[in-house]
Amino acid sequence: MNYDAIVIGAGNGGLIASLTLQKKGKKVLLLESHNTVGGVATSFIRGRFEFEASLHELCGFSNVLQEGEVYKLFKNLDLLDKVKMQDINETFHVISLDNKEEYTMPVGVENFINKMEEYVPNSKESMTSFFQLCEEIEEALQYLNDCHGKVDVNVLKEKYYNFMICASYSLEKVLESLKMPKKAREILSTYWVYLGSPSTEISFVHYASMIYSYVKLHPTISLKKSHELSMAIYEEFLKSNGEAKLLTTVNKIIVEDNEVKGVITSDGKTYYAKIVIANVSPNLVYGKLIEKDKVPKKARQLTNARILGARGICVYLGLNKSPEELGLKNYSYFIYHTLDSKKEFERMKKLKNDNMVGVVINNAVPNASPKGTTILYLTGLLFSDIFSNIANKDNYFELKDAIAQNFIEVFEEATNTNISDAIEEIEVATPLTFARYTNHPDGVIYGYLAKKSDNLLPRMMNKDAEEYIKGLYFAGGFANRLDGYSSTYKSGEMVALEALDKEGGK
Ligand SMILES: Cc1cc2nc3c(=O)[nH]c(=O)nc-3n(C[C@H](O)[C@H](O)[C@H](O)COP(=O)(O)OP(=O)(O)OC[C@H]3O[C@@H](n4cnc5c(N)ncnc54)[C@H](O)[C@@H]3O)c2cc1C
Incomplete structure (x- = not known):
């Protein structure tokens, strides 16, 4: 019952943290509530379709260039030969419903700049400066990553001067200062929804x-859905003599004298370790898993001060026609009323807001479903707790149906297609589904909201100050790298190495 480290939750962050520690020779116990691993990085089957639960596109993994932070991480953890990834040959297709505008952006920096120049004349110079800046930022982030918290500010000032200048500014501010035309700024910001905050934040x-x-390395997707990625990490962990218990929920984290001592699980067992990594929200950890009088005041204050990020609604559709028959040419369709992210963010606080990301998985992986069929995902985000205010046990299923119906109609209108007549299977996940599945508050799928003052860099720089209980660390979407596949994988690695450093390991 004694371990070097215990990891609570086998989502992306928990899996990578467990494997990293195990590969460093530590004795790790991974505890997961479900009967399988991956958290939302999984799939499910309805009829003849296997649906991906979450992954639309992975960033930081290039098959072709053999580059990217996730590629390197998978290589270091001996995972590369266990996963099969497919590059996606476009970045995004964005549609503005109100203005009837559509833009399709390619992969490759030069292609991207040239396409933007076609759509927005005189944008080339500022777009080129933008990508040059991106390159410097990549190098600076690599430096920050490599120095494991021991940052030399002089190196930053001398080598990464532009990075330092824009480090505390919002996307919108920097694009304005590059004198990028408004339309180019709006198109370039299409992915704002992936980070869950408007371009001004x-x-x-x-x-x-x-x-x-995404532009330089191409977005990628797993040929066999994200479940393959999760299983590859899990199997490598078991192969490295890691120990895991599925169907085992952690009900309590034992804390004495402000240090973690271990955990108590749903079957009443106690496991001891000096390191506990929580792949769950601080709301759960400080609100439920640790006894009230053992929770440091500052931990409670910080958790309450942070705002919960986006809640998810996802309509999974199995269609009995091919993408060509349906007239769906693109991989991802970002559908907004306008291209003004601030306006759209506000609109997405209401339940009926029409904004969504549609993904046609077969346009990257043709055999993702049986021949002559298509898998289409329509995902919407909510930036408020409106769903739990409206939904109750009497109206829940009606509400789900109404949301799905609206999403399908808006998608059909935006893309001028007929989806309804081809539906063979349909499943709808709401914030309630995600709350039940992940145990995250209000069904949040994006961790805490990123804001100007509480963003990637401030969270990374303050990570030591946020270690309120000795030996207790966080990995995953609620941790300091924020949400997304690459971020949660990296957060798992980062926190494992940091815990080892602090506990005097290697
Ligand atoms: C619909 C959707 C689409 C998305 N699309 C993309 C995309 O295209 N690209 C991208 O990069 N990201 C995407 N994301 C985000 C990405 O999936 C998440 O950021 C990431 O998978 C979250 O990983 P995590 O480490 O936070 O773990 P989670 O997936 O949140 O898993 C947490 C795990 O902890 C377990 N657990 C909870 N409480 C306990 C307990 N008490 N004891 C034991 N176990 C417990 C849960 O069962 C779960 O397995 C999407 C997410 C969703 C939902």
Whole structure:
């Protein structure tokens, strides 16, 4: 019952943290509530369709260039030969419903700049400066990553001067200062929804790093859904003599004299370790898992001060026609009323807001479903707790149906297609589904909201100050790298190495 480290939750962050520690020779116990691993990085089957639960596109993994932070991480953890990834040959297709505008952006920096020049004449110079800046930011982030918290500010000032200048500004501010035309700024910001905050709030550095990776390295997707990725990490962990218990929920984290001592699980067993990594929200950890009088005041204050990020609604559709028959040419369709992210963010606080991301998985992986069929995902985000205020046990299923119906109609209108007549299977996940599945508050799928003052860099720089209980660490979407596949994987690695450093390991 004694371990070097215990990891609570086998989502992306928990899996990578467990494997990293195990590969460093530590004795790790991974505890997961469900009967399988991956958290939302999983799939499910309805009829003849296997639906991906979450992954639309992975950033930081290039098959072709053999580059990217996730590629390197998988290589270091001996995972590369266990996963099969497919590059996606476009970045995004964005549609503005109100203005009847549509833009399709390619992969490759030069292609991207040239396409933007076609759509927005005179944008080339500022777009070129933007991508040059992206390159410097990538190098600076690599430096920050490599120095494991021991940052030399002089190196930053001398080598990464532009990074330092824009580090505390929002995406919008930096694009304005590059004198980028408004329309180009709006198109370039299409991915804002992936980071869950409008362009006036998202950190420039965070956005630049994400879009640079998508444009330069291509977005990728797992050929066998994200469940393959989760299983590859899990199997490597077991092969390295890691121990895991599925169907085992952690009900309590034992804390004495402000240090973690271990955990108590749903079957009443106690496991001891000096390191506990929580792949769950601080709301759960400080609100339920640790006895009230053992929770440091500052931990409670910080958790309450942070705002919960986006809640998810996802309509999973199995269609009995091919993408060509349906007239769906693109991989991802970002559908907004306008291209003004601030306006759209506000609109997405209401339940009926029409904004969504549609993904046609077969346009990257043709055999993702049986021949002559299509899998289409329509995902919407909510930036308020409106769903739990409206839904109750009497109206829940009606509400789900109404939301799905509206999403399908809006998608059909935006893309001028007929989806309804081809529906063979349909499943709808609401914030309630995600809350039940992940145990995250209000069904949040994006961790805490990124804001100007509480963003990627401030969270990374303050991580030591946020260690309120000795030996207790966080990995995953609620941790300091924020949400997304690449971020949660990296957060798992970062926190494992940090815990080892602090506990005097290697
Ligand atoms: C619909 C959707 C689409 C998305 N699309 C993309 C995309 O295209 N690209 C991208 O990069 N990201 C995307 N994301 C985000 C990405 O999936 C998440 O950021 C990431 O998977 C979250 O990983 P995590 O480490 O936070 O773990 P989670 O997936 O949140 O898993 C947490 C795990 O902890 C377990 N657990 C909870 N409480 C306990 C307990 N008390 N004891 C034991 N176990 C417990 C849960 O069962 C779960 O397995 C999407 C997410 C969703 C939902």
